[in-house]
Amino acid sequence: MKIVGVAACTSGIAHTYIAREKVMKAAQKLGYEIHMETQGTIGTENELTPEQIKEADFVLLVVDIKIGGKDRFKGKKVVEVPTNTAIKAPTKLIEAVVTKLHATA
Amino acid sequence: MKIDINNFNISQVLTKNLVSLDIQSRSKTGAIEELTDLLVAHGDVSDKQGFIDDVLLRETEGMTGLGQGVAIPHGKSKAVKNTTLAIGISKNDIAWESLDNKPVNIIILFAVKDTDANTLHIKLLQKVAILLADETFIERLHKIKTKEELIKLFEVKPEEE
Numbered sequence: 001m002k003i004v005g006v007a008a009c010t011s012g013i014a015h016t017y018i019a020r021e022k023v024m025k026a027a028q029k030l031g032y033e034i035h036m037e038t039q040g041t042i043g044t045e046n047e048l049t050p051e052q053i054k055e056a057d058f059v060l061l062v063v064d065i066k067i068g069g070k071d072r073f074k075g076k077k078v079v080e081v082p083t084n085t086a087i088k089a090p091t092k093l094i095e096a097v098v099t100k101l102h103a104t105a
Numbered sequence: 106m107k108i109d110i111n112n113f114n115i116s117q118v119l120t121k122n123l124v125s126l127d128i129q130s131r132s133k134t135g136a137i138e139e140l141t142d143l144l145v146a147h148g149d150v151s152d153k154q155g156f157i158d159d160v161l162l163r164e165t166e167g168m169t170g171l172g173q174g175v176a177i178p179h180g181k182s183k184a185v186k187n188t189t190l191a192i193g194i195s196k197n198d199i200a201w202e203s204l205d206n207k208p209v210n211i212i213i214l215f216a217v218k219d220t221d222a223n224t225l226h227i228k229l230l231q232k233v234a235i236l237l238a239d240e241t242f243i244e245r246l247h248k249i250k251t252k253e254e255l256i257k258l259f260e261v262k263p264e265e266e
Contacts, residue, residue, distance in 0.1 A: 011167045013217055013227070013233040014177050040231070041181070041217070042224045064167060087171060087238075088204040103197035 001032040001098060005060035008067050009083045009100050018020035019062045019083040020046075030098075036060075039067050048072070058101060060094075062086040075094035077101065115259040116191045118229050121252045128195035128212065134161070136199055137178055140191040140214040149216055150186045156179050156184035156216065170203025173243045177234070179215035188218045188226035190233060192255065211246060213237070233259065 005023065009015035020043045025035035033054045039047045053059070058073045061080040075103075079097050086093055123143050130136045134157075141157055144150040160180035163169070170176045176199075189216045198208035215230050236242050236259065249255045 011163060011179060011181050011182065011217075012228060013179050013215055014169075014237075015167075017231045017234040018171065018238045021235045027240070042231075082167075084168065084204055096169050 001029075002052075002056045003027055003034040003058060003060055003094070004052050005034070005036045006039060006048070006064060006067050006069075006070040007036055007062040007083065007086070008039040009064045012042075015064070015083040015087065016040045019086040020074055022058065022090040023062060023094070025088050027094050030091065030094060032098075033096070036062075044068070058097060060097065111133070111189065116256065118226055119256055119259060120147070121143070122255065123189065123191040125191075125193045126252060126255075128193040128199075131138055131148045131195075131197050131199060133164075133199060133201050136193055136195065136212050137161070137213075137214065140193045140212060143191045144185075144189070144214070144216055147189075149189045150182075150184050151186050152184035156180055156182045159184065160214070162260060165204075168202035170201040170205075170207075170209055171237060171243075172203055172205035172207070174207065174209050174247065175211045175213065175237065175243055176201045176203065176209040177215060177237065179217065181217040181219060183219045185216045185218045187188045188216065188230065190215050191231060194249075194255075200222075211243075219228065236261075 007016045007020040016038050020038050024034055031051055035048055037048045058077040062083050079087050120218050128136050128139055130139055137160055143254055150156045159182035160178050169178045193212045201209040218237050
């Protein structure tokens with residue numbers, strides 16, 4: 001399973017980075033490959049590459065605000081949740097998305 | 106992790122003067138006020154009420170209690186002169202909107218300059234945020250007894266994964 005995602009919160013100072021860290025750790029523990037971009041107060045970091053997006057099974061948007069570059073995910077399965085969901089229960093979140101993905105596959 | 110953790114040195118923003126191990130207030134606003142006093146005394150915030158207003162405004166936009174007794178209120182504000190953080194620990198439970206619906210004892214207040222070109226300081230705050238994503242880090246945070254211990258704890262480099 002390959003995942004790409006974007007994290008972004010209201011002020012772009014803290015939740016963005018906590019959410020990214022939590023989601024990355026949870027996905028890696030589950031044995032998945034994951035790339036997460038952050039769009040914070042100091043701009044975009046860990047920007048996703050077109051290859052990463054192309055290879056991903058789904059896109060996980062952990063966002064509280066409108067993000068830039070959503071058009072990059074056209075044609076992909078996109079799941080969007082608030083940062084708090086990812087911070088509270090990252091493993092559950094990823095497991096739920098993967099289960100749903102398998103069910104609809 | 107692409108973040109350059111070699112430059113991580115929390116002592117660039119966090120000093121003993123910005124830490125209180127004995128927050129007196131039992132209310133959220135009172136605790137924010139006590140920590141803001143530290144920031145004002147340290148010369149990092151110029152307008153106390155202006156900063157508090159901006160922090161409380163952020164509070165209305167979504168909960169800042171992370172669970173495990175930790176809250177991270179933050180204000181991006183014109184009242185901030187230097188981007189930094191203040192840390193308060195309380196012996197009492199302080200009611201706070203939290204992901205686990207529980208009160209908090211540890212409050213980490215981020216003060217961010219409105220127009221901050223000094224990305225290094227924001228990077229440092231970012232690394233604090235990354236540390237807080239680690240449950241065992243928070244468990245350690247609850248056990249600290251002195252300000253020195255606390256600062257030392259934050260000086261550890263985030264795990265590279």
